[in-house]
Amino acid sequence: MTPVIDARSLSKTYALGGEKVEALRGVDLQVQPGEYAAIMGPSGSGKSTLMNLLGCLDTATAGTYRLDGEDVSGLSDDELAGIRSRKIGFVFQTFNLLPRFTALANVALPLVYAGVAPRERRRRAEETLARVGLSDRMGHRPAELSGGQRQRVAVARALVNAPSLLLADEPTGNLDSRVGDEILALFEALNAKDGVTLIVITHDAKVAARARRRVEILDGRIVSDQA
Amino acid sequence: MAGVVLGVASVILLVSLGDGAKRFVEMKFAELGTNVLIVVPGHSETTGGSLPIVAGSEHLLTLDDALELSRRCPAVKAVSPVVVGNGTVRARGRSRDVTVLGVTWEFQEVRNVRAQTGVFLPRRREEWGRRVAVIGRKVQRELFAGQNPLGQRLEVAGVVHRVVGVMEAKGYSLGFDFDDLVLIPVRSAQSVFNQEGLFEVVASAATPERIEEATAQIRACLKRRHNGAEDFTLLNQDDMLSTFGAILDSLTWALGAIAAISLLVAGFGVMNIMLASVGERTREIGIRMALGARRSQVLLQFLLESAALGSLGGAAGVLLGVGGAVGLHLIFPGMPLSVAPWAVVSAFSFSVGVGLVFGVIPARRASRLDPIAALRHE
Numbered sequence: 001m002t003p004v005i006d007a008r009s010l011s012k013t014y015a016l017g018g019e020k021v022e023a024l025r026g027v028d029l030q031v032q033p034g035e036y037a038a039i040m041g042p043s044g045s046g047k048s049t050l051m052n053l054l055g056c057l058d059t060a061t062a063g064t065y066r067l068d069g070e071d072v073s074g075l076s077d078d079e080l081a082g083i084r085s086r087k088i089g090f091v092f093q094t095f096n097l098l099p100r101f102t103a104l105a106n107v108a109l110p111l112v113y114a115g116v117a118p119r120e121r122r123r124r125a126e127e128t129l130a131r132v133g134l135s136d137r138m139g140h141r142p143a144e145l146s147g148g149q150r151q152r153v154a155v156a157r158a159l160v161n162a163p164s165l166l167l168a169d170e171p172t173g174n175l176d177s178r179v180g181d182e183i184l185a186l187f188e189a190l191n192a193k194d195g196v197t198l199i200v201i202t203h204d205a206k207v208a209a210r211a212r213r214r215v216e217i218l219d220g221r222i223v224s225d226q227a
Numbered sequence: 228m229a230g231v232v233l234g235v236a237s238v239i240l241l242v243s244l245g246d247g248a249k250r251f252v253e254m255k256f257a258e259l260g261t262n263v264l265i266v267v268p269g270h271s272e273t274t275g276g277s278l279p280i281v282a283g284s285e286h287l288l289t290l291d292d293a294l295e296l297s298r299r300c301p302a303v304k305a306v307s308p309v310v311v312g313n314g315t316v317r318a319r320g321r322s323r324d325v326t327v328l329g330v331t332w333e334f335q336e337v338r339n340v341r342a343q344t345g346v347f348l349p350r351r352r353e354e355w356g357r358r359v360a361v362i363g364r365k366v367q368r369e370l371f372a373g374q375n376p377l378g379q380r381l382e383v384a385g386v387v388h389r390v391v392g393v394m395e396a397k398g399y400s401l402g403f404d405f406d407d408l409v410l411i412p413v414r415s416a417q418s419v420f421n422q423e424g425l426f427e428v429v430a431s432a433a434t435p436e437r438i439e440e441a442t443a444q445i446r447a448c449l450k451r452r453h454n455g456a457e458d459f460t461l462l463n464q465d466d467m468l469s470t471f472g473a474i475l476d477s478l479t480w481a482l483g484a485i486a487a488i489s490l491l492v493a494g495f496g497v498m499n500i501m502l503a504s505v506g507e508r509t510r511e512i513g514i515r516m517a518l519g520a521r522r523s524q525v526l527l528q529f530l531l532e533s534a535a536l537g538s539l540g541g542a543a544g545v546l547l548g549v550g551g552a553v554g555l556h557l558i559f560p561g562m563p564l565s566v567a568p569w570a571v572v573s574a575f576s577f578s579v580g581v582g583l584v585f586g587v588i589p590a591r592r593a594s595r596l597d598p599i600a601a602l603r604h605e
Contacts, residue, residue, distance in 0.1 A: 055517075057598055077521075078522065081522070084516075084518065085518065085519020086519070092602070096510070096517075098514065109515070110518045110519055113519035113520045113521070113524065157518070
C-alpha cells in the first residue's frame with residue numbers, strides 16, 4: 001500500500017538574522033492510509049514546522065517527502081497550492097473561518113480553488129456538514145455559532161475535498177474540555193467509520209493519548225514513535 | 228471613494244456644460260439661416276477669428292463694392308453694407324449708450340430682422356442718407372418709456388434722426404444685441420461716425436445650395452474691383468460654426484480633462500482603501516492560500532474587488548452628475564446644459580479603469596504574502 005506520508009531525512013533550516021536555525025533535523029516518518037497519529041512536542045520542538053511541510057505549505061531544505069507516492073519536494077508555489085486544494089485538509093486551533101461567509105460557503109471554499117462547479121460545490125458542502133452534524137446551521141455565519149460548532153464547520157471544510165490527509169493543529173486549544181472531547185470523538189468516528197487519515201499536532205499529552213499512534217518530537221528530531 | 232464619485236460627477240457636469248454651450252451656439256447660428264455670407268476687410272488665413280485691424284485704404288470695403296455685388300452676382304439674393312458705431316442716443320431728455328448699425332433695406336432679408344411697429348429703413352439708394360432710425364425694444368423701453376416712439380426725435384451721436392420703426396424682439400445674434408440697437412441708413416452712419424469704409428458686407432445666397440456659387444462670384448467680383456488683390460475675407464456660416472464648434476470642443480475637452488485628472492487623483496484613494504483592506508485581511512488571505520488558492524487567484528480576487536469599488540463610485544458619480552445637471556437646468560433654465568451619453572459612458576468606464584489600475588499594487592501585495600506568516604497574523 002502506498003503510504004500517505006513518506007518522509008525521509010526531512011530537514012528545514014531558516015536563516016534568522018544572520019544565524020541559521022535548524023527547525024527540523026532529518027525527520028523520518030511514514031503514515032499509512034487510515035492511520036490516526038498524534039505528533040506531540042513542547043513549543044519550539046519543530047512540530048509546527050513539520051506540520052507546514054507535511055501540509056505542503058512550505059518546502060524542506062533537505063530530504064524527500066512523498067505525499068500519496070508523489071514527490072512534492074521540488075514543486076512550485078502554484079503546484080503546492082493545487083495539492084493543498086485537492087489532498088490536504090487543515091483544522092486550526094483558532095478555527096480560521098471567513099467571518100463574512102455562511103457555514104456552507106466556508107465549507108465550500110476549498111472546492112472553489114479545486115475548480116469544482118457551483119452546484120456540485122453546494123451539494124458536497126451540504127453533505128459534509130451533515131457528516132459533522134451541522135445541517136441545521138448551514139446558513140449561519142461564524143459569529144452566530146458556538147466554539148464547538150465553529151470547529152465542526154472547520155472539520156467539514158477540511159473534509160469536503162475528500163483529502164488524503166487531515167492535519168489538525170491544536171484542534172481543541174480554544175475549546176473547553178467538554179466541547180474539546182466532542183471534537184476528538186468526532187475525529188475518532190471519522191477515522192474509524194470513514195477511514196480518514198488523521199494527524200493531530202499538539203503539546204497536550206491528554207489529546208495525544210486519544211490517537212492510536214504517538215510520535216514525539218523534540219529539538220527537531222523524532223524521539224519516539226509508538227502505536 | 229468620495230473622490231471617485233466627485234470625479235465622475237464633475238466630468239459629466241463639466242462636459243455637459245461644454246456640450247450645452249456648443250449646442251446653444253449652434254442653435255443661435257441656425258436662427259440666422261444657412262445661406263448668410265459675410266465679407267470683412269483685410270485678409271486672414273483663418274476664418275472666423277477676430278477681425279483684422281483695417282490699415283490702409285486698399286483694405287477698405289466701400290459702398291460701391293456692395294452695390295456692385297448686388298448687381299453682378301446672380302447667385303446672391305440680397306446684399307447689405309454694414310457700418311458700426313458706438314454712440315450716445317438721446318430722446319425725451321433721456322440718453323443711452325448703444326451700438327448703432329448703418330445698413331440698408333436688404334438687411335432685413337439677410338439677417339432676418341423685421342420692424343414690428345412702423346416701417347424699416349428706406350429702400351431706394353437715394354435715401355440712404357436720410358436721418359431716420361429703427362430702434363430695438365430695449366431702447367424703446369429705456370428712452371420712450373415703452374410708449375409709441377414713431378415720429379419722435381432721436382439724437383444719434385449728436386445728429387437728429389426721426390424714429391420710423393421698432394424692431395421685433397430678437398435678442399443676441401452674431402455678437403449684436405438687437406434689442407439694444409439702433410439702425411440707421413448706411414450713408415447717414417458713415418457721416419455721423421466719420422467712417423469711409425464699411426465694417427462688413429452681409430449677403431445671402433439665393434438658396435442654401437448655391438452658397439459655393441455665391442461665394443465664388445463675390446470673391447471674383449471684389450478681386451476685380453480691388454485690382455486683383457484679395458484684401459478681404461469671406462466668411463460663411465459653416466466656417467464660423469465649425470470654428471466656434473472647434474473652440475467649444477477644445478473647451479469641453481479641456482474641462483473634461485481637468486475633471487479626469489481629479490478622477491485619477493481619486494484613484495490613489497482607491498489604492499489606499501485596497502491596501503488597508505489587504506492589511507486587514509492578511510489572515511484571510513493566508514487561510515485561502517492554505518485551502519488551495521493560487522497566487523494568481525488571490526491577485527484576481529483583489530483586482531475584481533478594486534474594479535467593483537471603481538464601478539460603485541462610478542455609478543454613484545453618474546447619478547450625482549446627471550442629477551446635478553438636471554437640477555442646474557431646473558434652477559437656471561437659461562443655462563445651456565446637455566448631458567451627452569458618451570460622457571457618461573466614458574466617465575464610468577474611466578472610473579472602472581481607475582479602480583483596476585490602482586488596484587494592481589494592493590492585489591500584488593496580497594498575492595505575494597507568505598501563507599504561513601499570514602496565518603500567524605493578528
